[in-house]
Amino acid sequence: MSDLYFTSDLFGDFDRVQRQMSALLGNLPSSIRSTRANAFPQLNIGSTDDSIEIVAFVPGVDPASLDVTVDKGTLTISGERKPSEASTEGETRTYAKERFFGNFRRVIELPQNVDPDKVGARYSNGTLAISVGKREASKPRAIAIQ
Template sequence: MSDFYFGGDLFSELDRVQRQVSTLFGNVPSSMRSSRADSFPQLNIGSTDEAIQIVAFAPGVEPASLDVTVDKGTLTISGERRAPAAAEGSRAYAKERFKGSFRRVIELPQNADSDKVEARYENGTLFITIGKREASKPRAITIQ
């Protein structure tokens, strides 16, 4: 018989340990797929056989204030989100919306082709498509 007794909820305990480890290491991203929960803009990153697709959720950002660059295997999204105009004489007692300059840097996989980048912005969402190099695309091999 074991002398070990755990009287709590195991999953709650694991969540607590994960939060402590995240705090200890400062929420350092472990890959291009993860980052701090409060980063702006939030990203979804995925891929198809043909391209890498990045979706940046940037509501309230003017498209003219966005800058997207690809250099040495990294994609940089930067810009500025301004605060909406407040009514004259009003005082805020809570502010949950981010305002100011931002910059996100994403390390791209080696098969990304920096010559095949397209970006479009619609309804507060920035869509970026980066083509893959021809040599990295899957191909069928004929058996003889």
């Protein structure tokens, strides 16, 4: 048996604290389930024998506003997501806002075995796929036994 007793609605208390924190901190995401600030775009990062594969989820971003650079072992994805037309129409009072808009920048530290001259990027259906090739010396190779 537990000695803990809650005399009120625990989730109601969480909501109250969340509202107070939102009022205190300004424009941070309004949902406790939202991603942290400046975590846009969300990323998937993986590896193959030949490359490092990065997928950035950038829905609602014009590909012309995206910038991908590689410098000194880091890959930077930056751009701007503009507010949707629906968010500026009418006299709607917003009480929850989870969609980020504005300038963004994500910096990813790359492994030492990548070749900065072998970087490719393509945009399709709201995703930015970036492939960073590995140096030939770092790739696995079969050794012939004599």
